[in-house]
Amino acid sequence: MKKRFEVVCLLLVMCFLATNLGAQGVVEKPVIKVLVLDMFEVGSNKGDFAGEFQHYYEKYFDGATDYNLNTMPLTLYINDAGIAGCIAGMGKAQASSTLTAILSDPRFDTSHTYILVSGCGGMPPTRGTLGDVVWAKELVDYDLGHSWTESDIAPGTTATFMRSNGYDRSGYIKLNQNLANWAYATTKDVVLVDDAKAEAYRANYGSEEALEKPAVRMGVSVTGDNYWHGKHSSLHADEVCASYEAGAYMVTQMEDNAFAVAAMNYGLLDRLLVCRDIVNYDQPYEGQTVLESLDASSGAFSMGMTNGFLVGSTVVDELVANWDTYKNTIPSTK
Structure with a gap:
């Protein structure tokens, strides 16, 4: 009798739970289709002088649902179309911790998320011009390895860097070439704006590349926590890239390798896109x-x-x- 009573009670509880869940509905996690990561904003997220995030915020996130990420000083926005975005912070430590916080947060479905890093950078004046936008195909960490200043160069040598294989996983990262090529092909004909002041400033450098109009390009992106500047620092960057056989770099910045390591750790490196717009040359012109x-x-x-x-x-x-289509099939030009 007692056992029969327990069975009846269990059935009643199960019926109650089923009815209650049916009435409330199951709360589904928001699916993040594309995650936009910018590094900073100048003032407000809208209506004033725009930094990296403002244009994205005004188009996608004004009125979107916002989420606090642990105790980190940032907010993640997710709109109804599945586009998410945040100000991730500057430098490698902040970049990696921000993306890790998002990808590890159980509130979000990031199983098929494309990650777009969209921020500014510098460029050598012999490889492009102010206002260019560069899709990265390879990432090289400027800081990892063994390096020394020019004053400490051994007699008869010119080297300032020695690669250490122990850093290779984060020191050199090859992005999904098919995805990068697709992004370039999709955007290479986008009409970019120019500026008369920038046009006048370019003339100080004189190289053919520096005098060109803004265009969409592809190339190697170099990450350094130190905001380095100068011709010899640029030569050092070339030396670091050469040690990985990555070729000449196109753009400099402070976060890309860190984002890529976090994406790699969560199995999303193949869905990482890096887009950098050029706001400065990484070295002075003659006489400056x-x-x-x-x-x-x-x-x-x-x-x-x-x-x-x-x-x-x-x-x-x-x-x-x-x-x-793109949820399960990564786009490609092939």
Whole structure:
């Protein structure tokens, strides 16, 4: 009798739970289709002088649901189309911890997420021009390895860097070439803006590449926590890239390898896209000091913010519009 009573009670509890769940509905996790990562904003997220995040916020996230990430000083926005975005912070430590926090948060479904890093960077004046937008195909860490200053170069040598294989996993990262090629092909004809002040500043450098109009390009992106600047630092960057057989770099920045390591750790490296707009040359022109170059106003900042958004948002829109295909099949030009 007692056993029969227990069975009846169990059945009643199960019926109650089933009825209650049916009435409430099952709360599903928001699916993040594309995650946009910018590094900073100048002021407010909308309506004033735009930094990296503002154009994305105004198009995708104004009024979107916002989430706090642990105790980190940032907010993640997710709109109804499955586009998410946040200000991730500058430098490798902040970048990696931000992406790790998002990908490990049980509130979100990131199993098929494409990650778009969209931010500004520098460029050698012999490889492109102010206002360019560069899709990265390889990432090289400027800091990892053994290095020394020019004053400590051994007699008869020119080397300032020695690669250490122990750093290879994060020191050199090859992105999904098919995805990068697709992003470039999708955006290479996007009409970019130019600026008269930037055009005048380019003329100080004189190289054919520096005098060109802004364009979408592809190349190697070099990551350094130290915001280095100068011709010899640029030569050192070339030396570090050569040690990985990565070729000449196109853009410099402070976060890309860190984002890539976090994406790698969560099995999403094949879905990582890096898009960098050029707001400065990484060295002074003839007769200009490094400090003068760092303090110079080239007219490229707002132009870069606009061009980076024009290119990056084109890819975001394409991925979301064709989500039924791209959820399981990574886009390619093949």
